[in-house]
Amino acid sequence: MKKLIVATSNPGKLQEIQDYLTDLPWELHLKPKELEIEETGTTFLENAALKASQVATALGEWAIADDSGLAVDALNGAPGLYSARYANSDQERIERLLKELGNNKNRQARFVCAIAIASPDGIIALQTEGICAGEILKTPQGIGGFGYDPIFYVPQYQQTFAQMTPEMKQKVSHRGQAFETLLPQLHQLF
Structure with a gap:
């Protein structure tokens, strides 16, 4: 069985x-845990590729990394790359986002996830990006998930x-x- 290193120290992400x-x-x-990768990219794809490549090279193994976040149109794409660092806790991140958005009528937003897979020599073998469009509610709804999930509403499904x-x-x-985009490519790669 092949080994694939997930470029995170977070068991939940694994x-x-x-x-x-x-x-x-x-x-x-x-x-x-001691292998820390500084996310210096300017896009989600750059950060995912950076993490996958550096972990693969450091360990001599295949590596997969993702980078994701929430981009709110009325906030010029914020929190974006800084979604996880927008505040100290999920609750504080939601409160800050809602405060900054205020009563703005434009509540359009999208969650973005970039994924990259690097071969043991650090070369990016595959990368993709997924986007889920939605809007930001004025008050949280629901108890599942984490992060911005309670305020991210997907109109197509009428749920956060x-x-x-x-x-x-x-x-x-x-x-x-x-x-969904990556899996068929993965099957072809191996």
Whole structure:
């Protein structure tokens, strides 16, 4: 069985990626905590490729990385690359976003997920990006998910990410769309 290093130290992220890669003959492993990669890219794709390439090179193994975030039109794409660092907790991130958005009528937003896979020599073998369009609610709805999920409403499904079942969110989310594009390419690669 092939080894694939997930370029994160977060066990939750490992589980999330494993859920998408259940049909592949790979054994997924977390990167070592001491191997820190500075995200210096200017796009989600650049950061995903940077993390995958550096982890693959450092460990001499295949590596997969993702970078994702929320982009709000009325805030010129913020929080964007800084979605996870927008505040200290999920609750504070939501409060800051809602405060900055205020009563703006333009509530259009999108979640973006970029995924990159690097070969052991650090060369990017595959990369893709998934986008889920939606809008920002004025008050949180739902109890599931994490991060901005309670305020990210998907009109097509008339639910926030936090109201969706985990299976539905996995299918319609930005990450789900990125993996839907990536999986056929992965099967061809191996």
